Amino acid sequence: MNINLKKYQNEIILLISILFMLSAYIYKTGKINSFETGKIEVASSLSAVSKISSLKDLWGDKKLSTKVPKLKTIVNSSKVKSFSIKSKKLKARFINLTIVELTLLLQKISNIAVEITILDVKKNNDLYNMELKCKW
Amino acid sequence: MNFKLNNNKDLVLFHANMQRITHDKSINLLLSPQFYTIKKESLDIKYKRQALKIAPAIMDELLPHNKEHKFSVFKEDDKWVFVAFDEERVKSFAIDCGIELDLINKIYFAQQIRDKFSTPISLDDKKAIGLLNGTVTIIPKNALDKAQRYAYLDNSFTPSSGGISISGESSSLINQKSSIILSVVFVLFGFIFIFEGGQYSKEITSSQDKLSQKLKDYPSLASKYSRDSIEKKYHKIDLEQRAIRDFLKNLSSPIRGGAILSELTLKGSTQKVVLETKTDGIYQKVKQKAKSLGLKIKSIKNNTYIELENKI
Numbered sequence: 001m002n003i004n005l006k007k008y009q010n011e012i013i014l015l016i017s018i019l020f021m022l023s024a025y026i027y028k029t030g031k032i033n034s035f036e037t038g039k040i041e042v043a044s045s046l047s048a049v050s051k052i053s054s055l056k057d058l059w060g061d062k063k064l065s066t067k068v069p070k071l072k073t074i075v076n077s078s079k080v081k082s083f084s085i086k087s088k089k090l091k092a093r094f095i096n097l098t099i100v101e102l103t104l105l106l107q108k109i110s111n112i113a114v115e116i117t118i119l120d121v122k123k124n125n126d127l128y129n130m131e132l133k134c135k136w
Numbered sequence: 137m138n139f140k141l142n143n144n145k146d147l148v149l150f151h152a153n154m155q156r157i158t159h160d161k162s163i164n165l166l167l168s169p170q171f172y173t174i175k176k177e178s179l180d181i182k183y184k185r186q187a188l189k190i191a192p193a194i195m196d197e198l199l200p201h202n203k204e205h206k207f208s209v210f211k212e213d214d215k216w217v218f219v220a221f222d223e224e225r226v227k228s229f230a231i232d233c234g235i236e237l238d239l240i241n242k243i244y245f246a247q248q249i250r251d252k253f254s255t256p257i258s259l260d261d262k263k264a265i266g267l268l269n270g271t272v273t274i275i276p277k278n279a280l281d282k283a284q285r286y287a288y289l290d291n292s293f294t295p296s297s298g299g300i301s302i303s304g305e306s307s308s309l310i311n312q313k314s315s316i317i318l319s320v321v322f323v324l325f326g327f328i329f330i331f332e333g334g335q336y337s338k339e340i341t342s343s344q345d346k347l348s349q350k351l352k353d354y355p356s357l358a359s360k361y362s363r364d365s366i367e368k369k370y371h372k373i374d375l376e377q378r379a380i381r382d383f384l385k386n387l388s389s390p391i392r393g394g395a396i397l398s399e400l401t402l403k404g405s406t407q408k409v410v411l412e413t414k415t416d417g418i419y420q421k422v423k424q425k426a427k428s429l430g431l432k433i434k435s436i437k438n439n440t441y442i443e444l445e446n447k448i
Contacts, residue, residue: 010315017319017326024329031336042343048363049350055370056354059377099397103388110381115373119380121400128397 058113064088064136067112071132074108075101090114094130102128109134145241147294150226151274153260156234162241164294165230168265169273172221172245173198179216184209187216195220210248210298219245223302242299246272249295255287256280376405379448383407386429390422398441405448413442 068090072083079101081093094105102121109116109132118133148157151168175195181187191207195218199205205220227237246253246265256266256275264286266275277284310318357363380402390411391397395418399410413419419439426433426444434443 010310010312013319014310014315014322017322021322021326021329024326024333028329028333028336031333031340035336035340038340039343042347045347045360045363046350048367049347049354049357052357052363052367052370053354055374056366059370059373099391102397106384110384113377115377116380116402117404119400119402121397123396123398 059115060136061113064112064114068114068134068136071105071108074105089135090132092132094132095127096124097128097130098126099128102130105130145291145294147244147289147291148235149246149257149259149265149289150230150233150243151259151263151265152229153263154233156232158234159236159239162239163235164241164299165226165235165243166249166289166293167221167226167243167245168259169246169271171226171229172219172247174220174245174247174271175218176212176215177218178214181216184211187218191218191220194218206300208245208298208300212247212250217247219247221245227302237302240302243302244295244299248298249293252287252293256284257289258286376448379405379446380407383409383446386425390418390425393421393425394418395422395442407446408443409445410436410441410443413440 065088068085071090071092072080075094075097079094079096081095083092084090094101097105109119114134114136116132116134118131120131122129146159146161146163148154148163148165149168150165150171152170173195175198177194179187179190181190187209188207191209192205195205195207199220203222204224206223208219208221210217210219221243226243230237230240250267250270250272253265253267253272256264258264258277259274262277264275264277264280264284265272266280267273268275351358357366383402387397387400387409394415395411395413397409398412399408401408411422413422416439419435419442422442422444423433426442429446432445432447434445435441436443
């Protein structure tokens with residue numbers, strides 16, 4: 001062993017340095033690969049989190065609980081047949097609405113980010129009856 | 137460690153009259169003054185490296201100019217001892233003596249262990265090597281006392297430091313200089329690769345930190361499974377509710393155009409409206425608008441009513 005080491009010391013030095021360089025190259029390549037993979041994962045996670053958070057902020061707005069009861073005051077109370085809110089769910093029935101009142105109500109409902117589950121409008125003579133179910 | 141290692145190798149006294157030897161293990165050579173030239177100088181130099189730098193200039197006048205010499209320096213009392221030797225001559229003579237160059241571990245100079253030569257060592261019938269005025273010299277035996285006793289060289293004579301390596305270039309595929317240059321280049325590249333790899337590693341950590349920071353605000357989104365499920369839920373809501381609002385928004389145009397709302401049903405993914413169209417002109421306008429919006433159209437009661445439907 002001693003004989004060979006001495007005889008080929010130049011080659012051994014060279015070989016060790018090449019091995020070192022190759023190992024470093026493999027290390028770098030590995031890091032690039034994990035960087036590329038990680039970059040895609042992190043970017044997609046970040047985009048998903050941002051998207052979800054903005055959707056959550058929109059459709060899960062905590063101020064909705066104060067905005068929804070105001071729907072009751074848009075039209076005359078005599079036209080509000082029923083209006084009940086239970087655990088973030090609204091059930092309301094409006095009657096004898098003029099087209100102007102109906103339009104105003106629909107606009108207000110559209111402008112608040114509640115999840116409309118049922119909206120049913122029926123014309124009765126020249127007036128309208130409306131049933132609304134929504135949650136948030 | 138070095139001392140022990142060198143002591144483990146046989147020490148061979150290398151002199152002009154030595155006999156041919158055979159060996160299969162690594163050896164150290166102790167050069168006799170026949171193979172080197174020395175000069176002692178008192179210089180105000182602290183480090184060996186500095187002394188070695190000026191060795192060629194110090195010994196210039198003592199050496200033949202047609203040959204290349206290798207230099208070594210060591211301290212002897214308060215003086216620097218400069219040694220020059222012709223490596224090619226040593227190699228050539230070593231080969232003649234049966235010594236394999238690849239098996240030469242270190243070369244030492246007899247002057248390095250001058251005190252050991254206070255008792256001379258016999259080289260052959262006529263010559264001995266001994267200490268004369270502080271310098272290891274080849275002495276003719278007839279100049280010595282006939283009763284002179286001679287010492288024997290053994291591995292304990294091996295100096296503890298200051299040996300010189302000679303390269304076994306003869307059998308190498310690549311010479312030492314090239315191998316060192318190439319190795320330095322490869323190692324340099326290696327470090328560059330490691331540095332670059334480290335930079336990528338830092339980038340990964342930094343973007344992961346960014347994500348962790350974001351997830352701190354939304355701990356429920358930490359797992360991909362829950363993220364997917366929440367995203368699916370909100371995506372459905374968003375799609376349906378935006379479609380409902382668009383549908384309501386699009387109703388205003390036909391109503392302004394003279395159509396009368398008769399019935400409106402928004403339920404889940406279905407939006408349906410029935411409009412009363414009193415004239416054919418109104419009917420056609422509503423129909424055209426509905427077509428452009430991609431709504432399903434149904435005529436009721438001979439075009440006096442029109443039903444528009446949208447499904448997500």
